[in-house]
Amino acid sequence: MEKSRRSFLKIAGVAALGVGFTKPTLNAYASSVVGPHPQIGDKALSAHHWGMVIDTRKFHSEKDLEPIVEACHKAHNVPDFSDMPNATSAEKKRHEIKWIWGEPYHNAFTDKENHYQSHRIEHLSFPVLCNHCEEPPCVLACPTKATFRRDDGIVLMDFHRCIGCRFCMAACPYGSRSFNFVDPRRAENLKEETCPDFPTRMKGVVEKCNLCAERLAKGLQPACAEASKGAIAVGDLGDPHSNVRVLLEHNFSIRRKPSLGTEPSVYYIV
Amino acid sequence: MNDKKLIIIGLLIFFGVCSSVCWYNWLSAAEKGAPEPLLSEKAKAAGYCVVPKDKMKAEHMKILDQWREHVVRTGKREYVIPETGRTFNMSLSTGEDSCMGCHSNKSEFCDRCHDYASVKPYCWDCHLEPKEKE
Amino acid sequence: MLETALKGNRTYWVWLGILALIIGAGFVVYLQQFKIGLGITGMSRDVSWGFYIAQFTFLVGVAAGGVMIVLPYYLHDYKAFGKITILGEFLAVSAISMCLMFIIADLGQPMRALNVILHPTPRSMLFYDMIVLNGYLFLNIFVGWIVLQCERNSVPPPKWIKPFIYISIPFAFGIHTVTAYLYCGLPGRHFWLTAILAPRFLSSAFAAGPAFLILLCFILRKFTSFDAGEKAIQTVSKIVTYAIIANVFFFGCEVFVAMYSGIPGHVVHLKYLFVDGILAPWMWTSMALMLLAILLLLYPPTRRNESVLIVACILVFAGTWIDKGLGMISGGFVPNPLHQMNEYAPTGMELMITLAVWAAGFFILTVLYKMAVTVKEETA
Numbered sequence: 086m087e088k089s090r091r092s093f094l095k096i097a098g099v100a101a102l103g104v105g106f107t108k109p110t111l112n113a114y115a116s117s118v119v120g121p122h123p124q125i126g127d128k129a130l131s132a133h134h135w136g137m138v139i140d141t142r143k144f145h146s147e148k149d150l151e152p153i154v155e156a157c158h159k160a161h162n163v164p165d166f167s168d169m170p171n172a173t174s175a176e177k178k179r180h181e182i183k184w185i186w187g188e189p190y191h192n193a194f195t196d197k198e199n200h201y202q203s204h205r206i207e208h209l210s211f212p213v214l215c216n217h218c219e220e221p222p223c224v225l226a227c228p229t230k231a232t233f234r235r236d237d238g239i240v241l242m243d244f245h246r247c248i249g250c251r252f253c254m255a256a257c258p259y260g261s262r263s264f265n266f267v268d269p270r271r272a273e274n275l276k277e278e279t280c281p282d283f284p285t286r287m288k289g290v291v292e293k294c295n296l297c298a299e300r301l302a303k304g305l306q307p308a309c310a311e312a313s314k315g316a317i318a319v320g321d322l323g324d325p326h327s328n329v330r331v332l333l334e335h336n337f338s339i340r341r342k343p344s345l346g347t348e349p350s351v352y353y354i355v
Numbered sequence: 356m357n358d359k360k361l362i363i364i365g366l367l368i369f370f371g372v373c374s375s376v377c378w379y380n381w382l383s384a385a386e387k388g389a390p391e392p393l394l395s396e397k398a399k400a401a402g403y404c405v406v407p408k409d410k411m412k413a414e415h416m417k418i419l420d421q422w423r424e425h426v427v428r429t430g431k432r433e434y435v436i437p438e439t440g441r442t443f444n445m446s447l448s449t450g451e452d453s454c455m456g457c458h459s460n461k462s463e464f465c466d467r468c469h470d471y472a473s474v475k476p477y478c479w480d481c482h483l484e485p486k487e488k489e
Numbered sequence: 490m491l492e493t494a495l496k497g498n499r500t501y502w503v504w505l506g507i508l509a510l511i512i513g514a515g516f517v518v519y520l521q522q523f524k525i526g527l528g529i530t531g532m533s534r535d536v537s538w539g540f541y542i543a544q545f546t547f548l549v550g551v552a553a554g555g556v557m558i559v560l561p562y563y564l565h566d567y568k569a570f571g572k573i574t575i576l577g578e579f580l581a582v583s584a585i586s587m588c589l590m591f592i593i594a595d596l597g598q599p600m601r602a603l604n605v606i607l608h609p610t611p612r613s614m615l616f617y618d619m620i621v622l623n624g625y626l627f628l629n630i631f632v633g634w635i636v637l638q639c640e641r642n643s644v645p646p647p648k649w650i651k652p653f654i655y656i657s658i659p660f661a662f663g664i665h666t667v668t669a670y671l672y673c674g675l676p677g678r679h680f681w682l683t684a685i686l687a688p689r690f691l692s693s694a695f696a697a698g699p700a701f702l703i704l705l706c707f708i709l710r711k712f713t714s715f716d717a718g719e720k721a722i723q724t725v726s727k728i729v730t731y732a733i734i735a736n737v738f739f740f741g742c743e744v745f746v747a748m749y750s751g752i753p754g755h756v757v758h759l760k761y762l763f764v765d766g767i768l769a770p771w772m773w774t775s776m777a778l779m780l781l782a783i784l785l786l787l788y789p790p791t792r793r794n795e796s797v798l799i800v801a802c803i804l805v806f807a808g809t810w811i812d813k814g815l816g817m818i819s820g821g822f823v824p825n826p827l828h829q830m831n832e833y834a835p836t837g838m839e840l841m842i843t844l845a846v847w848a849a850g851f852f853i854l855t856v857l858y859k860m861a862v863t864v865k866e867e868t869a
Binding site: 178179192195229230231247252254258268290291 | 525526527528530531532533534535537538592595596597598599601602604605607608610612613614615616619671672674675676677678754821822825826827828829831
Binding site for chain 1: 405406422423425426427428429430431432433434435436437442445448449450477480481482483485
């Protein structure tokens with residue numbers, strides 16, 4: 086009796102395992118062949134490896150960056166706490182959120198500092214953003230895969246899943262990540278107007294540039310590229326004939342902190 | 356040691372307090388009755404959704420969860436139904452063909468039942484609700 | 490056994506009452522943080538981990554320090570520690586409890602904490618940290634409880650408990666090694682990017698934990714009839730001595746490599762901590778405390794003098810706390826990866842929550858020690 090009970094349990098266990106394994110496989114099979122299923126849209130732009138080339142020769146002053154930053158931050162409902170009433174200036178600075186912004190050469194390229202620098206470089210403001218690294222330390226650090234690298238090279242955030250541990254912020258060697266220390270909808274600019282094409286975030290999650298994945302899916306260029314008057318090109322680094330590869334072939338370019346082995350996908354023509 | 360009475364009274368109070376939530380729900384439900392979600396003109400005119408109504412009622416939260424997984428993580432943003440050739444924009448709140456693009460009346464379509472069932476989905480902490488006409 | 494903690498004298502209840510008050514006050518502040526977000530703290534885009542994670546790091550060390558009692562007793566049959574192993578284990582329990590509370594306090598979305606299990610990610614060091622911390626917590630509760638129960642019933646501990654004890658030893662080293670790996674595997678954070686970080690963490694742990702245990706033994710002797718014994722305390726104090734020497738030595742290696750090589754990325758953090766930053770007076774104090782402690786502990790007549798030993802242990806605890814609980818985290822974040830200086834200082838609310846977590850830890854510690862001491866008194 087005891088023996089038969091045990092063997093029944095064994096068989097039941099194996100059967101349960103079998104069901105567990107086969108069901109998802111069957112589902113996946115079914116959805117890829119017939120029946121309703123999700124797909125990538127026809128208009129979507131695709132690439133083997135998305136990358137960006139910034140031609141800094143086309144920037145002349147900090148003013149040239151402003152429309153780019155504004156286009157990005159507007160398109161993604163990035164909160165601006167700078168005119169927050171009853172907040173100290175220290176608080177405003179601490180809670181700052183930025184996806185793309187300008188930095189002087191010696192801050193953007195910390196391992197390429199020179200005592201004597203050309204006048205143009207010395208006074209130029211370099212746009213910095215998430216580098217969409219090939220070996221992203223933030224992805225390595227994230228304990229929930231809330232930040233991950235898509236097959237096409239874009240490093241993305243899943244805001245639904247982020248637990249707000251901020252390990253990715255410690256891991257990022259470029260300071261590209263911001264944390265929502267407070268509810269972003271408290272910011273004046275988002276109270277006034279929000280862009281309906283992209284959600285805001287909630288407090289307690291990390292955010293950063295997403296290379297406009299939502300715009301690429303609609304066949305649009307990233308907001309920064311669109312606003313840059315040709316200074317920023319986004320394209321397929323995996324295709325030797327792409328716009329970005331042609332630019333890189335004909336111009337000398339640098340990347341931020343290449344010695345760390347993170348392999349940034351953002352190139353700067355200087 | 357004759358605490359029988361006290362123990363029974365204590366137990367009654369304990370179970371009373373514990374089950375009070377259920378009692379409250381049953382009584383208040385009988386009073387009000389479960390609400391039906393209202394369809395917007397656009398949704399009415401369309402006459403269909405991604406899945407039949409009953410399945411949607413029971414499983415919309417699961418569908419939304421699967422959709423967000425697809426959109427955010429695989430970049431698949433279009434839901435196609437080969438039988439009818441219809442495609443949907445797999446988005447809760449952005450664009451014409453999204454959930455809220457059709458069901459533009461959040462307060463009548465979403466909130467009525469959610470309020471009734473006391474569920475507070477945090478969708479709207481981030482996703483922007485469509486501006487409803489007064 | 491828990492019932493032994495429900496009977497105590499006036500001092501015991503007043504002490505627990507004070508702790509409960511602090512916990513309650515801190516909890517109210519935490520509710521505020523829960524509502525508003527981590528914006529109530531002094532943390533920023535650049536210094537994205539602050540006081541909470543620093544306390545966490547220090548307390549993982551205190552928890553790991555307990556193994557310095559467990560290891561000699563169970564692996565080398567060092568009998569003098571027989572009486573105090575339970576204190577080491579229960580100290581670990583309360584320290585790990587504090588660690589877990591600090592982690593929860595530090596999360597932006599604490600309600601989603603279990604995503605770490607729902608979406609397990611073995612490439613992330615936090616995944617392993619979760620495993621070793623919870624494992625070590627379980628092992629210490631389990632082993633401590635079973636052994637104490639047996640002691641109460643005047644029977645020898647069961648044989649099957651031995652594997653759990655042996656496993657708890659590598660776990661103790663594991664918790665602090667993995668905690669160091671959280672930091673030292675990050676490219677671009679040069680202050681932490683050093684192979685000696687884990688050894689340094691362990692040495693400061695094996696100084697701070699046992700030093701605290703010595704202090705606890707003296708407190709127990711004053712308030713209860715429990716006496717750890719001169720021999721045990723003297724041996725622990727020698728462990729503290731060599732651990733704190735190792736800690737200072739490892740730090741010296743760190744300073745040498747940074748300053749002699751002169752590589753700016755390495756120099757800049759030390760310069761921030763000891764010269765430029767708001768923490769400079771603290772860091773020098775920390776160094777002075779640790780060096781003075783070494784002098785007092787190394788010289789046998791001062792070490793054997795109980796009052797001096799108490800002072801030395803306080804110096805060790807305070808010195809390592811400043812080093813790890815203040816400097817270690819800020820020092821790595823300032824200057825930021827773009828070489829900009831943005832200082833960090835905790836806010837009052839942040840300090841209140843921190844204080845409450847410490848109080849909660851002491852509450853757990855008091856209750857556990859009450860149990861242990863009562864059992865020892867019963868069987869004595």
